[in-house]
Amino acid sequence: MKFDEKVISYFESCTSPVDKEGYLSKKGEIKTSYHKRWCVLKGNLLFYKDRPADRDLTGVIVLEGCTVQLCESEEQFAFSLVWSDPGLRTYKFAAEDQASQESWIKALLSANHNYLTLLVMDLEKKYRDALVEFPNEPTNPFTMPNFNTAEAFQGAQSSAVPSFPAVPSFPAAGVAAGAGLSSNQMLQAPTLSSRSANKRSPKLWPKRSANVVPVNTPAAAVGEWLGVCLGTKNEFIQLHEDFGKEVKELIADWSKRGRGEEAAGVGNLIDFG
Amino acid sequence: MRFNEKELVSLSRQPSEMAAELGMRGPKKGDVVKKRLVKLVVNFLFYFRTDEEEPIGALLLEQCRVEREDSQSFSIAFLDEAERKYLFECDSEEQCGEWVDSIVKASYEFMRKNLIFYRTEIHRLTGKDPLEQYGISDETRFQVNNGLQLTPRDTSSL
Numbered sequence: 397m398k399f400d401e402k403v404i405s406y407f408e409s410c411t412s413p414v415d416k417e418g419y420l421s422k423k424g425e426i427k428t429s430y431h432k433r434w435c436v437l438k439g440n441l442l443f444y445k446d447r448p449a450d451r452d453l454t455g456v457i458v459l460e461g462c463t464v465q466l467c468e469s470e471e472q473f474a475f476s477l478v479w480s481d482p483g484l485r486t487y488k489f490a491a492e493d494q495a496s497q498e499s500w501i502k503a504l505l506s507a508n509h510n511y512l513t514l515l516v517m518d519l520e521k522k523y524r525d526a527l528v529e530f531p532n533e534p535t536n537p538f539t540m541p542n543f544n545t546a547e548a549f550q551g552a553q554s555s556a557v558p559s560f561p562a563v564p565s566f567p568a569a570g571v572a573a574g575a576g577l578s579s580n581q582m583l584q585a586p587t588l589s590s591r592s593a594n595k596r597s598p599k600l601w602p603k604r605s606a607n608v609v610p611v612n613t614p615a616a617a618v619g620e621w622l623g624v625c626l627g628t629k630n631e632f633i634q635l636h637e638d639f640g641k642e643v644k645e646l647i648a649d650w651s652k653r654g655r656g657e658e659a660a661g662v663g664n665l666i667d668f669g
Numbered sequence: 670m671r672f673n674e675k676e677l678v679s680l681s682r683q684p685s686e687m688a689a690e691l692g693m694r695g696p697k698k699g700d701v702v703k704k705r706l707v708k709l710v711v712n713f714l715f716y717f718r719t720d721e722e723e724p725i726g727a728l729l730l731e732q733c734r735v736e737r738e739d740s741q742s743f744s745i746a747f748l749d750e751a752e753r754k755y756l757f758e759c760d761s762e763e764q765c766g767e768w769v770d771s772i773v774k775a776s777y778e779f780m781r782k783n784l785i786f787y788r789t790e791i792h793r794l795t796g797k798d799p800l801e802q803y804g805i806s807d808e809t810r811f812q813v814n815n816g817l818q819l820t821p822r823d824t825s826s827l
Contacts (some may be wrong), residue, residue: 397678398726401670403747407731412778415810425671439731439777440711455671460680460711484676509711512780519787519799526794636803 405453408436408443415439416503417448418496421471423488430471430490440507457487459507466646473497477504501646505639518632681708681715681724687771690719692742692758696751702758709768712775714745728755735772743769785813 416437421430422444433444433454442457457477461484467476471490475497478486491497506512687709692702693716705725706717712731715724734746740762746754759765773779788811791799800806 397674397724399672399674399677400728400747400753403729403732403753404670404672406748407729410732412732413781413810415808439781441729453670457673458677458680458713461676461683479676479679481679484679485673487673509775509777512777512784515803516780516784516787519784519791522799523787523791523794526791530794632803 401453404441404456405451407441408438408453408456409451412438415507416500418500419492420444420500421490423469423490425485430488435489437503437507439512440509442504442507459504460509463642464501464504464646466649475501498643502643505642511635511639514632514635677713677727678723680710680713681717681727682722683710685710687768689759689764689768691768692756694756694758696753696755698752702756707757709771709775712777714772730772730776731778733776735769737765737769741765745772781810784811789813 414436417435419432420435422433422435423430434446434448434450436443436445440459442459443453444456445452445454459477461481462477462479465476465478467474467486467488469488469490473491473494473496474488475491476486476488489500491500685708689707690704691707693705693707694700694702704719706719708715708717708724709730712729714728714730716726716728717724728745728747730745732747734744734749736744736746738744738756741760741764742756742758743765744754744756757768759768788799791797798806800808800811805811
């Protein structure tokens with residue numbers, strides 16, 4: 397299967413946010429000894445290379461469809477990425493200490509696309525509730541870079557789904573300029589004329605990141621998000637609780653195995669209280 | 670560079686709402702439009718020969734530019750390089766719009782920006798940080814200034 401290495405490498409090295417990075421020992425794929433690797437987690441991709449400054453990536457693991465588990469190992473602070481399909485491999489890692497192990501496990505468990513999709517849906521709903529609850533607050537022209545009335549939303553509105561322009565305190569798209577909101581594309585979802593509206597805003601990424609997708613502001617109606625979401629969990633809060641249970645179980649299991657003197661630093665973890 | 674190909678192939682088999690036969694032209698000079706089954710799964714675009722089980726390739730939909738080329742076709746470009754620009758031909762304007770929309774929204778970076786936007790706005794309106802409830806307020810990936818990287822990255826202490 398074709399997989400463009402240059403594009404993947406670029407994604408690893410570009411200035412987009414890193415979710416976690418650090419050294420991990422990784423069990424070899426052919427030989428079974430552990431090698432120290434510099435690992436970089438961005439989104440649902442785990443990159444690994446010999447040293448932080450290396451340009452060449454040794455490899456990348458796409459973190460979809462796997463769970464993170466503690467595992468038996470001659471190494472301490474070990475954990476593994478496990479895919480459920482038979483025939484799919486298990487990746488074994490070992491962290492430097494307990495804190496690092498827990499931190500990596502947490503990060504990897506929530507790295508999958510579905511987690512973030514559900515979290516965003518959840519926040520979107522809270523945002524809409526907040527708008528209803530506080531209708532007189534002026535909108536904040538949130539200066540996210542790369543505002544662009546991408547044509548992305550042109551064909552994507554369904555009139556049956558309530559969307560932001562319908563909220564009463566906001567001016568309709570056509571008169572947005574008068575309210576000093578012309579730079580806030582958030583409100584102008586569906587009714588833009590096609591090409592002319594797609595001019596890129598001067599407030600762009602520097603040249604290096606000019607390849608970023610022309611991002612529209614998050615005016616997506618709930619219906620659109622649901623169309624994109626492939627998850628089996630209906631609500632983020634459910635996913636989050638399940639996720640927390642998984643982490644708690646992992647830590648309890650780890651403690652039972654008698655490794656380490658202290659009970660796991662539960663205080664570091666998500667508080668469900 | 671190694672990648673977990675089998676797991677990616679497995680991912681490509683997941684059900685997806687965005688899967689259709691489109692005309693697809695590869696990025697190299699001399700590439701012609703061919704009919705391909707194109708499927709969007711999470712932030713990957715897989716493409717198959719019709720009726721084949723295993724995808725020919727996978728495109729990672731991060732750091733790419735998605736643009737409408739004309740009423741029924743769109744392109745995805747990587748690294749601002751002409752040799753890495755893929756063209757897709759749809760059957761209708763509506764279908765084309767749906768694809769562009771879905772691809773844009775599938776990107777992890779796009780979702781992250783949305784999340785930061787909502788978080789900031791909810792906090793501004795209600796005084797509450799919605800991520801506190803989940804205990805994830807401190808995660809680097811949800812911080813407001815995350816994308817700017819003004820200092821050299823050093824998140825190894827996380």
